[in-house]
Amino acid sequence: MSNLIEPVGYKALLDMRQTEQGIKLIKEFFQQNLSTELRLRRVTAPLFVLKGLGINDDLNGIERPVTFPIKDLGDAQAEVVHSLAKWKRLTLAEYEIEPGYGVYTDMNAIRADEELDNLHSLYVDQWDWEAVITREQRTLAFLKDIVRRIYAAILRTEYLACETYPQLRPFLPHEIHFVHSEDLLRMYPDKTPKEREDAICEKYGAVFLIGIGGRLSNGEKHDGRAPDYDDWSTVAENGQAGLNGDILIWYPVLGRSFELSSMGIRVDREALLRQLKIEGMEEREKLYFHQQLLNGRLPLSIGGGIGQSRLSMVMLHKAHIGEIQASIWPDDMREECERLGMPLI
Numbered sequence: 001m002s003n004l005i006e007p008v009g010y011k012a013l014l015d016m017r018q019t020e021q022g023i024k025l026i027k028e029f030f031q032q033n034l035s036t037e038l039r040l041r042r043v044t045a046p047l048f049v050l051k052g053l054g055i056n057d058d059l060n061g062i063e064r065p066v067t068f069p070i071k072d073l074g075d076a077q078a079e080v081v082h083s084l085a086k087w088k089r090l091t092l093a094e095y096e097i098e099p100g101y102g103v104y105t106d107m108n109a110i111r112a113d114e115e116l117d118n119l120h121s122l123y124v125d126q127w128d129w130e131a132v133i134t135r136e137q138r139t140l141a142f143l144k145d146i147v148r149r150i151y152a153a154i155l156r157t158e159y160l161a162c163e164t165y166p167q168l169r170p171f172l173p174h175e176i177h178f179v180h181s182e183d184l185l186r187m188y189p190d191k192t193p194k195e196r197e198d199a200i201c202e203k204y205g206a207v208f209l210i211g212i213g214g215r216l217s218n219g220e221k222h223d224g225r226a227p228d229y230d231d232w233s234t235v236a237e238n239g240q241a242g243l244n245g246d247i248l249i250w251y252p253v254l255g256r257s258f259e260l261s262s263m264g265i266r267v268d269r270e271a272l273l274r275q276l277k278i279e280g281m282e283e284r285e286k287l288y289f290h291q292q293l294l295n296g297r298l299p300l301s302i303g304g305g306i307g308q309s310r311l312s313m314v315m316l317h318k319a320h321i322g323e324i325q326a327s328i329w330p331d332d333m334r335e336e337c338e339r340l341g342m343p344l345i
Contacts, residue, residue: 003117004333005254007319010341013167014316022161023312023324029160030311031127033153035104038146040129043091045105048078054287055090057083057226063113080110083305085229086289088130089266093298102131107305118254118320119310121327126310130266130303138265138300140210140236143243144178146302147208150261151176151247154311161315168317171252173205180240181211181222193222194257201250201257211242212262213275227275228284229303230264234271247306253319260311263304269294320344 014022034040048068049055056065056079065079081087084107091103107128114120133142155172162168179200188196200207213225213232223246225232230244244264251258267275272293276282284290292298309325312318320337322329322344329337329344337344 003115003120004336005118005256005319006336006340007254007342010253010319012318012323012341014165016345018165019316019318019323022165022316025164026157026161026312026315027308030153030157030306031104033156034127034129034150034306037149037153038102038104038129038131039100040102040104040131043095043103043105045084045107045128046081046087047108048080049087051077051079052287054228054284054289055086056081057085057229063111066110066112081107082109082111083107083124083126084128085226085303085305088128088303089229089298089301090289090292092130092132092301093292097132097299099132099134099137099299102129102301102303104129106308116329116333119258121309121321121325123325123327125308125325126305127308128303128305130301132299133265133302135300137302138231138234138243138268140238140243143210143245143265143302144208147176147178147245147247147263150263150306151206151208154260157311157315165316168315171205172249176206176208176247177204178208178210180238180242181209182216182240184209184222185216185218189218196222197248197257201248205250207248207257208245209248210245211240212244212246212264214241214278225262227267227279227281228272228290229266231267231271231275232264233275233278249314251314253317258310258314259307260314261304261306264302266301266303267293268300269296318342 067077067079069075107126109124158170162170184196212223232242235241246259247261248257312324319342326345
């Protein structure tokens with residue numbers, strides 16, 4: 001229960017019928033906008049992959065995937081995906097997608113080690129997307145352009161939600177602010193990473209925080225990121241490392257920063273080898289995904305994930321993600337949420 005944020009004076013602005021209708025409206029509208037904005041085609045994605053191929057997302061490297069044996073494969077182990085960060089890149093190669101185009105899919109995952117609170121559930125649903133790029137596009141400027149396009153789709157979705165339900169009032173700023181995690185550390189040296197995110201988001205309303213995964217000048221990481229999909233170690237044209245980041249907003253309903261997307265330019269051969277060495281994970285070079293990349297069989301790409309329940313939660317001004325999706329919650333959290341006026345599905 002200590003993780004539960006208790007919003008002051010919270011009252012749901014939509015009843016459950018309106019909420020369910022709103023979720024459908026938001027999901028259909030946003031994915032169409034995302035697809036059009038980034039020129040993505042929809043593909044079908046797996047719920048699980050075989051263990052030992054290096055395809056599953058390792059997140060921070062400590063979360064345990066849900067596993068089960070497959071009888072018809074001699075009890076070979078399958079893993080429920082954490083996300084599809086690496087699977088999508090294999091799909092780009094399989095579909096022979098050209099530069100400037102990509103794919104997106106509905107990703108559903110189970111994260112059994114998640115610490116449950118207003119924003120984190122055992123069940124994760126997001127739009128995973130990936131697009132082929134050229135060598136010349138592996139730049140910070142290109143990354144920022146893609147972020148602005150995604151943010152524009154978010155703003156259009158907010159407008160639709162507020163037009164459909166007049167009791168909702170827009171709060172997102174017209175533009176998103178860019179800041180590097182190292183600069184954020186210099187701005188707020190006495191704060192924790194989460195406190196730094198809260199401070200910068202409250203100031204600007206919407207932020208893309210660049211450079212997640214590498215160590216900062218204080219010897220610590222702002223946050224963990226697996227070494228084999230996002231490129232967090234290449235030094236960009238601004239002299240700082242990192243071609244990845246998170247889209248964060250200030251969420252007034254909860255009075256805190258709120259992550260909507262994790263994304264980035266993906267590792268090329270050099271960045272993969274460098275980051276595996278930094279993390280002491282050179283043994284991964286032998287895995288199927290990594291061999292495909294190291295042997296030049298995968299395209300250069302950019303990609304990320306955008307939370308479906310999270311975006312719906314923000315657009316509909318909900319205080320708990322359990323008001324948007326059906327999941328499992330501790331009994332005391334359900335009781336407390338009911339008392340606070342945010343009944344969980």
